[in-house]
Amino acid sequence: MAEASIYDRILDPASRANPYPLYAELRKTPVRREADGTYVVSTYHEITALLHDPRVSSDPRSRPELGGAMPVPEEGPPGLPLAFINRDPPGHDQLRELAMRPFGPPCTPGRIEGMRPWLTEIATGLIDGFAGKHRVDIVDAFAYPLPVTAICRILGVPVEDQPRFHHWADAIIQTADPTTGTFAERMRRRERVNADLGQYLSGLADAHARRPGDDVISGLLTETGPHGPMSRKDLLSTGGLLLVAGHETTVNLITRGMLTLLRHPDVLDRLRREPGLITPLVEELLRYEPPVQMRTNRTTLADIDIAGTTIPKGSPLALMLAAGNRDPGRFPDPDRFDPERTDNAHLGFGSGIHYCFGAPLARTEAQVALPELARRLVNPRLVADPPPYRPSPELGGPRHLLVDFDTIAPAAERVARAASPGAST
Ligand code: HEM
Secondary structure, X not given: OOOOOHHHHHHOHHHOOOOHHHHHHHHOOOEEEOOOOOEEEOOHHHHHHHHOOOOEEOOHHHOHHHOOOOOOOXXXXXXXXXXXXXXXXXXXXXXXXXHHHHHOOOOOOHHHHOOHHHHHHHHHHHHHOOOOOOEEEHHHHHHOXXXXXXXXXXXXXXXXXXXXXXXXXXXXXXXXXXXXXXXHHHHHHHHXXXXXXXXXXXXXXXXXXXXXXXXXXXXXXXXXXXXXXXXXXXXXXXXXXXXXXXXXXHHHXXXXXXXXXXXXXXXXXXHHHOHHHHXXXXXXXXXXXXXXXXXEEEEEOOOEEEOOEEEOOOOEEEEOHHHHOOOOOOOOOOOOOOOOOOOOOOOOOOOHHHOOOOHHHHHHHHHHHHHHHHHHEEOOEEOOOOOOEOOOOOEOOEOOOEEEOOEEOOOHHHHHHHHOOOOOO
C-alpha cells in the first residue's frame, strides 16, 4: 500500500489539534501533486497568486468529473442556484455587490458598528449565565450562541427558528469536508440540504415582503443594482450562504481565540489591562489559528505555471491558507503568537474577489467576545489541552472547550454604574 502523503495526514482527524508541523513539511514543496490529481499549495505568495488569478474558478461546474451534472444556476428547486461564494465573475461580482448593499459598508455603513452595544449585551448575558458554576463549555455556552444570534438578527430570522439552522449549517459545512466523500457526492448532499433551507428561506422572504423590516433579507428584496434587483432564487441562495458562513466560522474564531489566550496567560493578562490590544490580537488570531484552514473548492481553467510546476487545466486545488499564514518567507517567526505583530496581511479571510464578505462582522464579534471572557472569568484554566476537535480539516475548531474558573466578575457596565450611582441608565 502507498505511504500516506503529508496531505493525507493533514486530512486525518488525528492531526486536527496541531496540523502546523505538517504544514511546515508541506511548504518544503510549495506546489505538490497528490495521487488523485489535486494540487496542494502551501506557501503564502503562491496561494495569494492563485486566489487572485482569473484562471482559477470557484464554480463546482468547472470540475471535469462533474461533467455538467450540476443544475445551472437558473434552474429552480429542489436545489438553490449556486451562491456567490461558488460563482465566478461576472455573476459573482453582481451578486456580491447587491448583497453588500444592505449588509454594511459602504452602502449601510452603520449596521455592523451599530451592533457593538447589542453584541456586548448578548455576551454579558451569556456570561451572567455562568453564575454559580465553576466549569463551562465555552463552545456551547458562549462561542456558538453569540454569532448565531447575531447573524439571525441581521438577516431577520425569528429567534424561535434558530435551532433549525444549527442542523442545516452543520450539514452544509460537512459537505466542505474533503474526507466525507468525493466532490460530486458532497455537492449532491449539499443540494439536498439546500432544498430544505431554500424552502424555509422562501417562506421567510414572503413574510418580509409583506412586512419589511430593518434586516438584510428585507433589504435584498428591495435593493436594485445596475443590473436590476436580485432574483428571488438568488436571494434565497444568498440568505442561505450568509447564514451558514456566519455560523461556524466565528464560533471557531472565538473558541480558538480563548484556547490561544489560555495557552498564553501573559497575553490574557495584558488584554484585561489593555483593551486596545484586542484589535491587533484578533488579526494575529486569524493568522495564527485561522478557522478556515484551507479551501478545496478551486479548479484551474487553464494550464498555470507556478513555483516551477505546471498545474494542468481542470485540476482541483487545495489552497492551504493556514500553512501560508505560518510561512517564514512572509511572516518573521511565524510560529510565535504575537498580538503586536505589524504587517499582518494574513489569509484568515482569504484574498482576492472572494475575500470574506462578513469580515467586519466577524472582527466586531471577536473584539467584543474575547475581552468580555478575559475580564469576567476569574482564574480561568483549561480542563483538557488539546481539547476535542471537530473532524473537518477545512472549517473547524474545538468541538468543546471546557474551562474551569473560580467565579465571574461583575460586568463592566455594572461596575461603572456602581462607581457613579447618580449616572442615568
Ligand atoms: C471568523 C469568522 C470568519 C472567517 C475566518 C471567514 C473566512 C472566510 C474565508 C477564508 C473566505 C474566502 C472563501 C474563498 O475564498 O473561497 C470567506 C468568504 C466569505 N465569507 Fe467569511 N469568514 C468568517 C465570517 C463570516 C461571516 C460572519 C459571514 C457572514 C455574515 C461571512 C460571509 C462570507 C461570504 C458570503 C463569503 C464569500 C465571499 C465571496 O465569495 O465573494 N463570513 N470567509
